[in-house]
Amino acid sequence: MTPAASANTPRRATRYRKVRRRVYHMLGGEGHSDPWVKLVDYALVSLITVNCIFSVLESVENLAIVHGHIFHAFDRFSVAIFSVEYVLRVWTAVEINQPRFRHPFFGRLHFIFTPMAIVDLVAIVPFYLGFFFDVDLRAMRVLRLLRVFKLSRYSQAMGIMVDVLRQEARSIGAMLFVFLVILVFVSSLMYMLEHPAQPHVFADIPSAMWWAVVTMTTLGYGDMIPATALGRVVGACTAVIGVGMIALPAGVLASGFSEQLRQRREEYLETVDKVVRDGRVTRREKRLLEETRAALGLTPEEAARILEYGVKGGQLHCPHCGEPIHRNPLG
Template identity: 45%
Template sequence: MRPEDRKDPTAAFPDGPPPAPGEHRTDPPSRRARIHQILEQPSRTDRLSWAVELGLIALVLANVIGVALETEPALHAEYRWEFFLFDALSVGIFTVEYALRLWVSPEGNPRKPPWRARLRYARTPMALVDLVAILPFYLALVFPLNLQALRVLRLFRVYKLARYSPALAVLMSVIREEAASLAAAFSILAILLVFAATGAYFVERAAQPENFGSIPEAMWWAIVTLTTVGYGDVTPVTAAGRIFGAFVTVLGVGVAALPAGILASGLADHLRRRRDHLRIQFRLALEDGKMDLTEGRAIERLRGELGISHDIARAIYDEVLLKRRRDGEVVCPRCGHRIRRAEPAE
């Protein structure tokens, strides 16, 4: 492959490759489609969408810092008005963002009527996060609610970063894929929790009625012991209680680690499948021996959607290219005819 074919095609044509002879450009996207592209399909090659994404990320981070600083009584008393103005400005921007995302949602689901597409989007997790991020401000203006609790609810705005973080998106995908396994693991943990609390209740209720007077009261000790946290605020004092507590601790070492093991295994498998998908696209693009600008732009877009770094993508590309060379296939640069390299004579 020539060096010029390995350049990033997105840098040369930010608006797409030039049309082929006889080919006409399609009409520019509508206003709604353009806003949908900016908000839902940001790209570093699109300066406006990239600026909007960075601005929203900075605003979310500033809101989290502001909520944390506002809990300091001295700062809140001195800068109460500034905190309110910043919160009002942030809510205004987030409200416009939420309204625009709701308005352009039919672009992502064109087969459904607009009202149904908007209703479906409004029920998505990220749309609910956007709503929770602005709802406390408006509730405080209408109803006499606890302002301290509403200020804490503003911390939910940090979850808006999940839309811009590939790592959080991957984690959410893994949780959805492993939902059945996680539910089974938590079910086993719940059963053992009841078992441990019941056993501790029977062996320790006479010696410590204030801590083990009932099964619900013993559940605090059970969950702390099963998770091997061991705060030490409640401990068995009888010989039978200590023996039972040791058994529960050993049992909890394996059982409490089940959800973490499922997530770790699912995460590794998910990342492997993402890289395999990118590897397949590289192989398809290199079938003719080179990668043109259109193929490069498509793969770069896919790389961003999959959350794969440039270094890993380059390593996958080099791996595919090296494998093609090892296979001994030579492609004529003029006609594209494939020639199998002759085996060396022994």
């Protein structure tokens, strides 16, 4: 290799890394505050939304006959865009600031099995399956609707909910275990009481489990109704217990959601404290605050209130009279 060629090799590698870093940034890998990143986000969100609308409309037979060629052309266009996006995300996965993704091969392989990468793959797989397998077109339309899950990448609320589920996993798991125990007990009891009177309705314990689930969730379809006096007593008790069992997870999720928001506000306040420690906020620090706000899913109003709280030493002031307001903005 000539000296000139050996000198060009590091330059090419540097340019390659810069391009990869830039693509990673454009795909929202470092936040969504940059105008160009927002433009890419809005374009992808719009494409996903229109895809879902077209998939729903294509299920209408008259529309499918008249405008089927438009639906198919747009689907091919969308798959091309989503395929390029997926390949670029896998290519730039090594730029993620986590040790498990740094290896050129195993890092990308690890990224492929992350939840969001699986969602991206599911969005394009149904189209390519049609080239290798003879599949039902109606099933393909339903599978294309799974692309709606790609919107979770751009939804802060979905991110917060995932964090809440992860945080409250043990509590929710304990409640599900109790629910299953009650379900099995009630189903067995109802089978014992109702099978002699209604052998075709409560034919077995699994059938009684369907009745128990419908009753405990207070849906009451009416396809399975107790006929004996004791069966009706058990049914009434099951309905009452079900109301409490359904309310518990809702309370846990609401509490976890509130706690998650509080933690995010505290995290933003810690960033504010670091930024205003020297008494001034530079342009770079403003960008850091905006990126942190976007990453934590806080509204600009919340961020401004917390920033004011941090700048004034932890004390808010009334904008009209200037008097201190003794209220913690973290809730």
